[in-house]
Amino acid sequence: MVYLLAFLAGSYVSFILGLCLGWRRLFSLPPGPARPLIHRVSVVIAARNEQGCLEMLLQDLTRQTATNFEVIVVDDHSDDATVAIADSIAQADSRFRCIPASGEGKKAALTTGVLHATGSIIVTTDADCRVLPGWLQMLTARFADSHTQLVCGGVAIRADTFFATLQSLEFLSLIGSAGAAMALGFPILCNGANLAFRKMTFQEVGGYTGNFHVASGDDEFLLRKIGARYPGSLYFITHPQSVVTTRAARTLGAFARQRLRWAGKWRHNTSAYTVLVALYVWAIQVTTCASLVLVLTGGTLQGVAAIFLAGKCLADAWFLWPVARFVGVRWHWPAFLLLQLLYPLYVIATGLLSNVLPNSWKGRKM
Secondary structure, three states: OHHHHHHHHHHHHHHHHHHHHHHHHHOOOOOOOOOOOOOOEEEEEEEOOOOOOHHHHHHHHHOOOOOOEEEEEEEOOOOOOHHHHHHHHHHHOOOEEEEEOOOOOHHHHHHHHHHHOOOOEEEEEEOOEEOOOOHHHHHHHHHHOOOOOEEEOOEEEOOOOHHHHHHHHHHHHHHHHHHHHHHOOOOOOOOHHHEEEEHHHHHHOOOOOOOOOOOOOHHHHHHHHHHHHOOOOEEEOOOHHHOEEEOOOOOHHHHHHHHHHHHHHHHHOOOHHHHHHHHHHHHHHHHHHHHHHHHHHOOOOHHHHHHHHHHHHHHHHHHHHHHHHHHOOOOOHHHHHHHHHHHHHHHHHHHHHOOOOOOEEOOEEO
16 A cells, blocks of 8 residues: 555656646747737627626627627527627627527537638637637737647636635646646647637537537537647647636535536547546545545554645645646635645546536526
8 A cells, every 4th residue: 555655646746747847838839920810700609698797708808909800699598688788789899799599508509609600710718708808819829820720728717705716726727737738749628718719620620510419528529629630730828818717606506517517528538548637637536535534544554645645735736836827816825725635525526426417507407
């Protein structure tokens, strides 16, 4: 058991070191073409019952420094004021329009938006996000290079409560892993709240065909399709203006449902190294839980388990600190240390329960 803990500790530190090197490499890569993008950009927003936040996003988009773009809000059968809000903005600004989705679900709504888009570059974000004035310009600048097929950017969770702070720190691992892995040439993650791709490429790989039945994962399935067709054409944007912010889940139940949706897509994953990484991370969390039990119950392995936990905690902080600084999340040591205790339990539970529990999203069973 001592040798197993030592091996896992060493492997995890090496794993985190690789991610740290990948993250640093992101910021040493050439920034891309300096010449302005001449392509028209279409921003596609799938919206269902988003009356509480859609207007703020649309107002952000009216203030973009980019000029040659349109915004398409695709209504996914909302029963609130979502359409009225989108239509009111569209009446005041001809760059905006609202159309109904053909079919149900986010992937169907996004597909509808892409089909109606007049731009050759498609940008997707979520209705509950906020963007900075230079967002579109910075996110799409790399498409001036014809080799580029897909780009993604950072996403941060706005932390206005302690629960939201926990979520914002937990989310850093996803964003950091996405950027680091992409820099190392092994794209495994991206976020549809901050994503751009060529319309022609989307159509060439079949869009979301084959994944419409999966509740989540529109972004990652598309990432893998495009990455397989065009290796080396995917980029993570590191300009500060490219970062998008989004709301935290307001309740524990909403958080659990969201994470179960996200975890549910992994069983549909066909990428070998992505599955291996997911299984490795899950195994590390199981080991962390076992180490916590050993520390609390005492015995001959208590010291070794404590060293494993301390090493994991330091490695996580070493990796996540610069990610937090990049996306503008304030580091919070009490929340981080509490997360070290809660995160293993949450990962194990969602990994198991996502395979057996039904899920729902905004009144729909998934």
